[in-house]
Amino acid sequence: MSLLDDLRAAVGAAHVIVDGAKAGYEIDWRKRFQGRALAAVRPGSTNEVAAVVTACRAHGASIVTQGGNTGLVGGSVPDASGQQVVLSTARLNRVRSVDDANLTLVAEAGCVLQRVQEAAAQRGLMFALSLAAEGSCTIGGNLATNAGGTQVLRYGNARELCLGLELVTAEGRIWDGLSGLRKDNTGYDLRDLVIGSEGTLAIITAAALKLHPRPAAVMTALASLPTLAAATALLALAHERLGPGLTGFEVMNAFSLELVRRHFAQLRQPLAPAPWTVLIEHSDAESDVHATAALEGLLGVALERGLIDDTAVASSLEQADAMWHLRESIPLAQSAEGANVKHDIALPVSAIAEFVASTDAALARAFPGVRLVDFGHLGDGNLHYNVQGPSGGAGAAFVAEHEARINAIVYDAVAACGGSFSAEHGIGALKREELAGRKSPVALDMMKAIKRALDPDGVLNPGRVLSPAARP
């Protein structure tokens, strides 16, 4: 039988897509990565996933697993060979169970993140992963890429919010690791190894997720600051005064909010333009009143110390949402302004102010008139340090001409600070060569050995993260 016949036997002919509908699986949402697949298959159960893997392996074909297809690094679209099989998790979309007393929820890989959040909320609990794509990204993709988002400061990355996985190995075997235990030291940490491996070591089919009690109140504020150093000092003060109540600390430079003002004029900006603006979120186990007092107390001290110049505290959920919406509109405003070069970097918090000052200056020297869109999750040391060409110029031409040199300047500076060139977006296809060139050779060799050990035939997403291994 042909591979297509075997796939049809595995999942049913209706779920093996080879016609025009296949196109949607072959390109990422930003339309930066276009491949061609042999077929897209939509298994409806873990057993069917295993059957797909077994069929592909028998025919020497490889598999690209795709969730919500919202990734930024080309990790979930097929290559150009026309020989790969896209395995869509779209039909693995059940919340299997919620255990209130254990504070856990078991969801299948294809569950949209928002569905998971809602299932927790229905029980009066919270699933703390939150990011811009939550209406379309899937929990399987979140885990395969170890997604970050806006609450990492308090609740950790996707990895820290997962207690166990169900997965299918490259041999087509199923491991049920969904026990949902908070402590389990029976052997190597396969869960965390597979999380963040971008579909290259195993296929995640379901996950036991950690829930949290819902805070009684969440308060949000904006503050304007004279310098980025003031923002890191404010962060330290916020840690000290709010403790675990500090659940968000985002920073935006003046140009970020200027772009939002330009392209989304209808969005009200409560504060006058300032060199830097911080969004602070405080979650409180007690009450609105207590939350307000805690946040206003922090801001009062910060004003006294001259760390901040002005502040606006949201007095309603709508105002809080509007503040977050400003922050989340920056990437869209950037796109509206034109092509740009994006970076997703992490640095020790203590190194950020100096990094930005010196790297801004280096880029300005190399590319006069260049405009920096610096924003991100300061509380995690994670900046989206994006570079927009000079005003009035042709953005696309600027990017095409200078992207490689811009990346070299930024990533060299990141490396000099002990930082990471991929904080939360992963490697995929886009940053594979960067990884090969910048990661420690010792770590790379360990990674390659693990890949060979768990996927000796190169069935799972070959050429993503690591270069395809030479066949022995």
Place this chain on the structure above:
Amino acid sequence: MSLLDDLRAAVGAAHVIVDGAKAGYEIDWRKRFQGRALAAVRPGSTNEVAAVVTACRAHGASIVTQGGNTGLVGGSVPDASGQQVVLSTARLNRVRSVDDANLTLVAEAGCVLQRVQEAAAQRGLMFALSLAAEGSCTIGGNLATNAGGTQVLRYGNARELCLGLELVTAEGRIWDGLSGLRKDNTGYDLRDLVIGSEGTLAIITAAALKLHPRPAAVMTALASLPTLAAATALLALAHERLGPGLTGFEVMNAFSLELVRRHFAQLRQPLAPAPWTVLIEHSDAESDVHATAALEGLLGVALERGLIDDTAVASSLEQADAMWHLRESIPLAQSAEGANVKHDIALPVSAIAEFVASTDAALARAFPGVRLVDFGHLGDGNLHYNVQGPSGGAGAAFVAEHEARINAIVYDAVAACGGSFSAEHGIGALKREELAGRKSPVALDMMKAIKRALDPDGVLNPGRVLSPAARP
């Protein structure tokens, strides 16, 4: 040159121990595992660790890494062959740096946990790993075993408190992964794979650790309860009302505290004997007054609802310490009472009350008069479910005769609830056969493949966690 010559060249003759002083490295502190080593070596730097690995590998010798030698499963003492080299991390004992703004600390593997706690405290910060052996266990051992302890509920296991490792591979190469970033998605999670691998995949030489702001106040209380189900209901209420302020939730059955009363009569027990007693710890970012109000508010509601019968709130640090001391005296009281069978199990919190009721009954049927010492970290679903022979009997004889059958009853019941037979103590030598028999064959095969990939020559702690691989 002989291996001993090479080791002397690597670390200096003074640090290659072959005389009587070697004996201390060959036996664990509970004197349950006695081996015989070729030598104990005490490298003074990461480079020296690498040189020791290189020498052992060249001579076909294997290495047992030993930190504070406080483990409970025989993972860090040599086998009986007289051919293994014990690598002691005792001289790798520096706190290399503390970064206040980044909330990180870099410590070498041989640092005693308490030293790390103190170094953080000196900066007004906190390292949140805390366990009974903290005065002698080392951070390297804590990470190699993914230690748990009393604050996992809020801060996670050792794994969640580590942001990066420096390690030496089985080939004697060094990886510096100490960047201390909170987000870094550049490749597979080697950190978490090595954490908890008990010295079998790499040797941890240093770690970048996550610090937290110190709470402004910590309040502790005891409460007596009629049933274990009431304790899990109290836990849910505590989560809801205290949120992240809930930093400890320990449970003790009546016999646990009776043993403490019997063998440590000088320790004051604030509450009258009750079927179950809970110790609750609340950490507060605000003040003593606020902490007291929060904890008393919780206990008031619990009394109203009939979840608890009586309560005592510590009114001083001394009283709080005394409450914790009661809890921590249980294992010593058990030893004083006589030999017993210990279990370190984890279960979904929702399954615990039923598990204890039915397993207590099953053991009582099988061994009339048997006495159960049930206590542990209820907030993590982690019980030390220990079995003491009938009163007046010869403890050692009871254990020798029945241990295997007791373990089978307990572990079968744990498995039926989807639990773990090793929550925080690891596998080592003691539970290796249990792992081989009870872990999913799929997971075991993945573990073996990883072990072969990262340590093909079996240099690192062979025969611990997994059976020694047949040489190819």
